[in-house]
Amino acid sequence: MPSRKSPAPRGTVTLALLAEQLGVHVSTVSRALSENPVGVSAETVTRVRQLAGEQGYRRNAAALSLRTGRTKMIGVMVPRLTDVVLATIYDGIDQTAIDAGYNTVVVNTRDRPDLQRSRLDLMLSRQVEGIIVGDSRTDSNLISELQGCGVPYVLVARRMPREISVSTDDLKGGRLAAEHLLSLGHRRIGIVAGDPHASTGAERTLGFRRAYAAAGYPPPDDYVIPSGFDVRSGREAGDHLLSLPRPPTAIFAASDFAAVGVMGAMRDRGLEAPRDVAVVGFNDLDVASELPTPLTSVHSPLFDMGALSMRVLLSLLRGRQVRSRLLQPTLYPRASTVGTSPGRTDADPPRRPEIGAKSARPAQVP
Amino acid sequence: MPSRKSPAPRGTVTLALLAEQLGVHVSTVSRALSENPVGVSAETVTRVRQLAGEQGYRRNAAALSLRTGRTKMIGVMVPRLTDVVLATIYDGIDQTAIDAGYNTVVVNTRDRPDLQRSRLDLMLSRQVEGIIVGDSRTDSNLISELQGCGVPYVLVARRMPREISVSTDDLKGGRLAAEHLLSLGHRRIGIVAGDPHASTGAERTLGFRRAYAAAGYPPPDDYVIPSGFDVRSGREAGDHLLSLPRPPTAIFAASDFAAVGVMGAMRDRGLEAPRDVAVVGFNDLDVASELPTPLTSVHSPLFDMGALSMRVLLSLLRGRQVRSRLLQPTLYPRASTVGTSPGRTDADPPRRPEIGAKSARPAQVP
DNA sequence: CTGAAAGCGCTTACAG
DNA sequence: CTGAAAGCGCTTACAG
Structure with missing residues (x-):
């Protein structure tokens, strides 16, 4: 040799x-x-x-793709990866893709229609074979562009009428939060509503409001604050709600980080949860149960949602018939609403008490 | 027509x-x-x-790349995007890349050398023109593989001897945390050390230990717990430290989320910060200042770190001479160590009190 | 200003 | 089992 x-x-x-x-x-x-x-x-x-x-x-992947017409690449569109909710969904997508012999390429669109457009163009130039859309919004024509381009796609987290999607049952999630607060006697509630152009924010808010309205306590519009899903937005919306002439006795936030922001606003006013104001979050991230005041939150199975959306897309690529999936949310009551005193370790075994569906998994895509 | x-x-x-x-x-x-x-x-x-x-x-990007030999693609390797620290660094990288006419493709390697290898191969197949490495570790030969492959690269966040890197001065960050706790009179401290094979974990811990040793209180090895950087790891390490026969009076965690885990372990034992145990985190994420007990933390400029690493790589691609950069950390004292009573809004104006360097920015790469 | 040709690196019928 | 050729979609000297 x-x-x-x-x-x-x-x-x-x-x-x-x-x-x-x-x-x-x-x-x-x-x-x-x-x-x-x-x-x-x-x-x-x-x-x-x-x-x-x-x-x-x-x-050489370029030569291979040019010759065979295949790239084994899946595009993923998200508003922002710095939101751990989307990062976790993407994690589920990516791992499932790799297991199936595909690779993903992810783009941040910051919920801006102009960036959605340009980043979609980029992905199409790179000949992705399918797209998972995590940033669909009612005020963007992203979906109609997608329809015109001939590449199969599946929505994740946020859904849209007549589109294939994999998401949490956010209407139900909002209702679970409402029923919990109703059962604790709260009548005047505030809502940190998240982005109204995203189905997540809109449906969590709607589900919550409907349940309260059905109970005879429809929340007035000025107690419903559109926001982002991050700490800062929650902080601002919380400041607003707590400054109302008659502040709410409980606040439902459409995300855990927004709920943390609300708690920050409370703390700076000398208010404590749940003594002064009860707080409920959404998603039940790891951080929720370990906060100094553990946060009551509606759990949604983010990683599984991402993984399932990828499996649905794979079915689509194989030419199969697919349908939308709705994953079941679960409410975990914790100290921010039910007021466990610090130190009572037996009162809040993380991840135990459930309200709502027995986290029924949807049937898998065949 | x-x-x-x-x-x-x-x-x-x-x-x-x-x-x-x-x-x-x-x-x-x-x-x-x-x-x-x-x-x-x-x-x-x-x-x-x-x-x-x-x-x-x-x-068609594949045809273009095959013909011109250029892809305008930059690969980014991170341990996991679900860690908001890495997601924020990646955000800085991606935005800077786009502004310069490049696109990025990111891979998660989960701190596993086998995945580092296979994902690197993937990127090289896709003909990336440069790589930003956020997952370098002392127990992996990733760097030597990188050296052999002829593609320019820059390390970010974690550094290695003799390699070009952009990172926070973690030794100094650890020292700032130590000086803060020393000044408050803490002598018996515990350390949630993070991953010892990552320079971030290792140097934050080393800087902290050195300062304590110099003050005459060298931390014993059994008060230094290797861990991950997430909530769960922090929780476990916190449980361990608080179960010691003589538990520490203060705990330094190598990440904010680990610090939240420590606070969860404290809460379940009926302990409060800083009354029973003081807690310091690292990175100063948004969530730190809004926690029910605001967290004292060492700030590091994550987005800027990512952006700068990309600029350094761009310089390298243009054939320029480059050198490593060390960004300055800053300690923000908050209620988890200095015990502001809740409601005193003037005592903790977020982002104001600084200890340490005046966040001097390094000179930009020309 | 426009056309014709070559070739980037690869795979795949088609011969032998 | 191996070779020779064609061609994926594009850009870029080279002619005219």
Whole structure:
């Protein structure tokens, strides 16, 4: 075996380069390196792979894609990855994609229609085979653009009429929160509503309001504050609600981080949860149960939601018939509403007490 | 103008297809569609672009890359995007990349050397022009693989000897936390150390220990608990520290979320910060200042760190000489150590009191 | 200003 | 089992 110059000589290692060194045709090298080498002698396969390994050969994905018309790439659109909710959903998507032999490429669109458009263009240029849409909004025409481009897609987290989606039953989640606060006797409640153009924010709020209205206590509009889903937005909305002439006795926030912001606003006014104001969050992130005042929250299965959306998309790519999925939310009552005194460790076993559906899993996509 | 069938007829719109419809050569179409059309009549440019718009033409990125040898893609490796610290750094990277005409593709490696390897391979197959490495570890040979592959790279957040990196001065950050707790009279402290194979965890811990040793109170090894950077790890390490025969009077956690976990462990034992145990976190995330008990934390400029790492990589790609950067940490004292009583809104104006450097920004890469 | 050709790196019928 | 050729969609010297 003659000693080679260096693992990666100068420039890239190509099939042609390997073929030349081995004295065989480039097509033979291609066959030997294919997943399942057929029509090549075992000996050739060994020789080729040996050299390819030594030289650090890596198949050029662009050439492969150009030739075969396939990329094995899935595009994922999210508003922002710095929101751990979306990051967790994406994690489920990515892991499921990898297990199925696909790779994902994710873009942040910051909930801005202009960025949705340009980032979608980018993904289409890169020939993604499918798209998972985590940033659909009622005030954007993203969906109609998607319809025109001929690439299969599935919505996740946020849904839209007549579109295939995988999401939490947010209407029900809002209702669970309302029923919990109603049962504790709260009549004047405030809502940190999240983004009204996202179905998550809109439906959590709607489910909550409907339940309160049905009980005879329809929340007035000025107790419903549109917001983002982050700490800062929650803080601002909380400041607003607590400054009302007759502040609410309980606040429902459409996200856990918004709820933390509400608690910050309370703290700075010398208010305590639940003594002065009860607080309910949404999503039940890890942080909720470990807060100094543990947060009552509506759990939604984020990782599973991402994973399922990917499985639905894979079915779609295989030409199967698919339908939308609604995952079940579960409310976990904690000290921010039911007022466990600090130190009573038995009163709040994390992740135990459930209200609502027995976290029934939807039937898997076949 | 004859009426067209549909915007995206069947299959993809290519240059050849446009050329045929216009009765010109494909190379003419290519020129007309190029960024800066040169050597084409203005009229042709208009005609071509008009039709391209109508037909929804999108340049095939694979073909472009194969032809030009350029991809304008930057790879980003992180342990996990569900850690908001990394997500924020990535956000800085991505925005800076876009502004410079590049796109990023990010991979999660979960701090597993095997995944580092396979995901790196993937990126190299996709012909990334540079890589930003957020997951370097002392127990992985990722760096030596990177050295052999001929693609420029820059480390971010975690650093390694003799490698170009952009990170926070974690040694100093640890020292700031130690000086703060020393000044409050704490002598027996516990450390939730983070991952010892990541320079962030190792150096924050080392800086802290050195300062305590220098003051005459070297922390014993069994008060230093290796951990992850998440809530759960912090919770477990906190449980451990608080169960010691002589529990610490203060705990330094290498991340804010780990600190929240520590506070959860305290709460379940009926302990309060800072009355029973003082707590210091690291990174100063948004959530830190809004917690029911606001968390004293060492701020590090995460978004800027990501952005700067991208600028350094861009310099490297332009063949310039670059050097490592160390960003300055700043300690923000809050109620978890200095015991502001709830309701005193003037005692903790978020983001105001500083200890340490005046957040001096490093000189920008030219 | 426009056309014709070559070629990026790869896979895949088609011969032999 | 191996070779030779075609072609994926694009850009870019090279002619005219």
